[in-house]
Amino acid sequence: MATEPEKTSSQQSAEDLLTLIMIEENLPDTWLQDAVTWFVPLAQHIANLHHKTATSVCIGINGAQGTGKTTLARTLKMLLEQCHGLTTAALSLDDFYLSRRARQDLAMSVHPLLVTRGVPGTHDTKLALDTITRLKHGQPVQLPAFDKAVDDVVAAENWQRLTEPVAVVLFEGWCIGLGPQSDEQLAEPVNSLEVAEDQGGLWRHYVNAALAADYQILFRQLDMLVMVKAPDFDCVFAWRLHQEQELARRLADSTSASVAPKLRLMNAEQISRFIAHYQRLTAHSLSTLPSKADVVFSLDTNHRITAGLYREH
Numbered sequence: 001m002a003t004e005p006e007k008t009s010s011q012q013s014a015e016d017l018l019t020l021i022m023i024e025e026n027l028p029d030t031w032l033q034d035a036v037t038w039f040v041p042l043a044q045h046i047a048n049l050h051h052k053t054a055t056s057v058c059i060g061i062n063g064a065q066g067t068g069k070t071t072l073a074r075t076l077k078m079l080l081e082q083c084h085g086l087t088t089a090a091l092s093l094d095d096f097y098l099s100r101r102a103r104q105d106l107a108m109s110v111h112p113l114l115v116t117r118g119v120p121g122t123h124d125t126k127l128a129l130d131t132i133t134r135l136k137h138g139q140p141v142q143l144p145a146f147d148k149a150v151d152d153v154v155a156a157e158n159w160q161r162l163t164e165p166v167a168v169v170l171f172e173g174w175c176i177g178l179g180p181q182s183d184e185q186l187a188e189p190v191n192s193l194e195v196a197e198d199q200g201g202l203w204r205h206y207v208n209a210a211l212a213a214d215y216q217i218l219f220r221q222l223d224m225l226v227m228v229k230a231p232d233f234d235c236v237f238a239w240r241l242h243q244e245q246e247l248a249r250r251l252a253d254s255t256s257a258s259v260a261p262k263l264r265l266m267n268a269e270q271i272s273r274f275i276a277h278y279q280r281l282t283a284h285s286l287s288t289l290p291s292k293a294d295v296v297f298s299l300d301t302n303h304r305i306t307a308g309l310y311r312e313h
Contacts, residue, residue: 014036014040014043014079014083015032015036017078017079017082017083018032018035018036018039018040018075018079019032020078021035021071021074021075021078022035025071026246027071030302030303030304031068031303034304034305035075037305038297038305038308039072039075039076039079040079042076042226042295043076043079043080043083043084044084045295045310046059046076046080046168046224047080047084047086049223049224050086050167050168053223055136056135056136056137056138056165056166056167056168056169057136057167057168057169057223057224058132058135058136058168058169058171058221058222058223058224059076059168059169059170059171059222059223059224059225059226060171060172060173060176060177060219060222060224060225060226061073061170061171061172061173061176061226061227061228062172062173062174062175062176062177062178062225062226062227062228062285062289062293063172063174063227063228063229063230064174064230064233064235064236064239064278064282064285064286065174065236065239065240065243065275065278065282066230066235066236066238066239066240066242066243067228067229067230067239067299068228068303069172069173069174069228070092070172072172072226072228073090073092073170073172074090076088076090076170077089077090077170080167080168086167086168087164087165087166087167087168088166088167088168088169088170089135089143089162089166089168089169089170090170090172091128091131091132091143091169091170091171091172092171092172092173093123093128093171093172093173093174093175093176094146094148094173095128095143095144095145095146096123096124096125096127096128096131096144096146097117097118097122097123097124097146097153098117098122098123098124098153099152099153100151100152100153103115103116103117103122106121106122110202110203110206111198111202111203111206112197113193113197113198113203113277114203114206116274116277117146117151118174118274118277118278119175119207119277119278119281120175120207120208120210120211120215120281121206121207121209121210121211123215124144125210125214125215125217125218126214127144128218129214129217129218129221131143131144132169132171132218132221133221135162135166135169136169136221138165138166140161140162140163141161141162142156142159142160142161142162143159143160143161143162144156144159145158145159145160148247149247149251149265171221171222174278174281174282174285175211175215175281175285176219176222176225177219177222177225177227177289177292177293178211178215178219178281178284178285178288178289179211179212179216179288180208180209180211180212180216181208181280181281181284185284186201186204186205186208187201189201190279190280190283191276191279191280192276193273193276193277193279194276194280204280207281211281224294224295225289225292225293225294225295226293226294226295226296226297227289227290227293227295227296227297228297228299229286229289229290229296229297229298229299230282230286230299231298231299231300231301232286233279233282233283233286235299235301236275236278236282237271237272237275239303240271240274240275241268241271244265244266244271247265248265251265290309293311294310294311295308295309295310295311296308296309
């Protein structure tokens, strides 16, 4: 009876790689179970798409805050490179936030709420489009970065430079692949933030117009859209708070006492206000994207994947 060939060091078992991520990111054992069940087949699905198209492919990953989309992107990158031999670049929409100064200028010239990063209109979409286009065409490129701890862009001289062609580009973000709302949907405020600070709707109309324009050009670069679907918006606060606590823990382990006071971490009250900026489009995403995404992973309130849907591509 034939035996399987031994795996080389670059072909470690998927489960070994997933275990490493689980340990490094302090994830529960249940994450490993879900990753083996759902993410290993997804990596194979993406590898098949690359081989079918015989060109670089861009995979969008959509998910509300705290759903684990960044961890999913890291997981897929490791699986694609180590198990499938496909060079992979992982980007986040967050990498393309406008600088704090640029957002302050928008707050002065358009609407005060635009000082808060996150919504469409607060990203450098032209830079994102150029970066992904270069990656898909095998051209050298620098990968922008944003430091959330200080709420500002990382200096360009510290950006990672890629010179080798990549087979797969992973592009994750909370509004990736999302279309704009209708005028009727924009008419009524969705929370107390909009009631108190966007009474005339200027902010939400500006955000929606941005989403309808440059962001749609950017999203047309996607060859596949994966959605990690939260049960509802109520889960987002708890998950986002956990994210901030994990960030604080990691920074406490690696940051000197002289630097720590300068970090712009958020408490629970600040997070509640912060995610209110995202509520409108997060709800819009939960209601519209499940029928459009190529792959949908549905989460329960315990952050477990309860179902996975694949559409013919």
